[in-house]
Amino acid sequence: MTQAATRPNADLLKPTLVTHGNPPTPFDGWAVEAKFDGQRGIAVVDGGSVKILSRNGADITRTFPDIGAAPADCGQRLVLDGEIVALDEAGVPSFRRLQRRCRRTADLLSNS
Numbered sequence: 001m002t003q004a005a006t007r008p009n010a011d012l013l014k015p016t017l018v019t020h021g022n023p024p025t026p027f028d029g030w031a032v033e034a035k036f037d038g039q040r041g042i043a044v045v046d047g048g049s050v051k052i053l054s055r056n057g058a059d060i061t062r063t064f065p066d067i068g069a070a071p072a073d074c075g076q077r078l079v080l081d082g083e084i085v086a087l088d089e090a091g092v093p094s095f096r097r098l099q100r101r102c103r104r105t106a107d108l109l110s111n112s
Helices: 065-073 095-110
Strands: 039-046 049-054 078-084
Touching: 049 065
Parallel strands: none
Antiparallel strands: 039 049, 039 078
């Protein structure tokens, strides 16, 4: 298989979104996660670069430059699917803080 064939295609990736229902029993082979109040995103790490996509496929890498830079040097190609949250001083996820951060980034980008 060629490298191009094994490379994750960011345009085809969709985040796993929460669904409600009864959990299967027993839990063998299943993973669960807490529902955080944040922004769902997919980070595609490939060749030392990172692209972060929103749940709708929009490129939001510039909104989260510190997240975009963090895994770039891992030496691997990978896809991370998760919730982007901003923590308050107590380490608790704060949607208000996340909104302020996104708004500040939008203001900075519109003035550049």
